Amino acid sequence: MTEPDSVERYLDDLFDRLSGTGGAGRRALAEAEEHLRDDVAEAVSRGVPADLAAREAVARFGRAADLARRLRRANRSHRALALSSGWLVAGWASAIVALSFLLTAVDRLVELRRTPGNAVECASTTCPTQTQALEHYLALTVGFGLLGAGLLLARRVVRPVPVPAALPILTAVVSALLTPVFLFGALSPVLSDLNLLVGSAGIYFTLFVGVVLGAATLASAGWAIAVRRRPAVAAG
């Protein structure tokens, strides 16, 4: 078995990086192979040694990582983009909810150690004990944590399409609008009824989500600026 030449190695690398792109990726790979073989043949016909011709053809073609990224961007559909963005948002939302449950569970644990065995304050006739409340919030933490981790990990493994260029600025605007709603909903007695709407998510839900949304506003604004400044050589 002979050692693969530069063109073969390059095409193998490109093939790996185009996984999940379907027919568009297969076609791009075929075009890349045609192009490189033509380039090598043309150089060899001028007397350039085959090895050198292959190395130079690959160098002129550009990095496989850059090419794969551009091909994914060029072939993405709006439906795939919406799916990919929704997937990402659902993953992060689940992770945030899991963290809010975790905070509430910790609060219940502290409360349980202070006053063991007491029922949780509530208006219902069937009030849970603090132990039951703690178990409830821990179970929800694990459930939403697994859901969030599963969604985010699956998105990395499947690698559907890159996030759309407009997502950072969209996230920044939505986060900025929602931050005061959750933040003041948690802190203000006037808006404390909001806690009742999401009561099952735990007593820290609105405060925690408000803080996370505030951080997300700053992070996504920075992300949007970084995307705009990112060099796009020959992006057309």
Add this chain to the structure above:
Amino acid sequence: MDLRGHLDLLLLTALHDLGAAHGYSVIVRLRERSEGAFDLPEGTVYPALHRLERDGLVASEWATVASRRRRVYRLTPDGRATLRAKRREWRVFAAGMGAVIGPTPMEGLT
């Protein structure tokens, strides 16, 4: 040379001049017509062609050229209309830039 923002016009022009053409011949055409000035990674032409096809400005199909199977691109009617519009924009832009920076080298600059 940074071709950001100009690659579409270059590709549409090359396809207009060549008629139906595959990616390699488009790149050779750009290299020859620019006398080597446009030194872009050759692979970047293919994503740009795919994007133009997604936007309906070019159409492509597999064809056998010189006993080789190749993906051949051609302009669509929308692509021709876009090319006309982009050429007008470019001429206005180039005339404006030329008027501002002038035809001769500036004193004190190499």
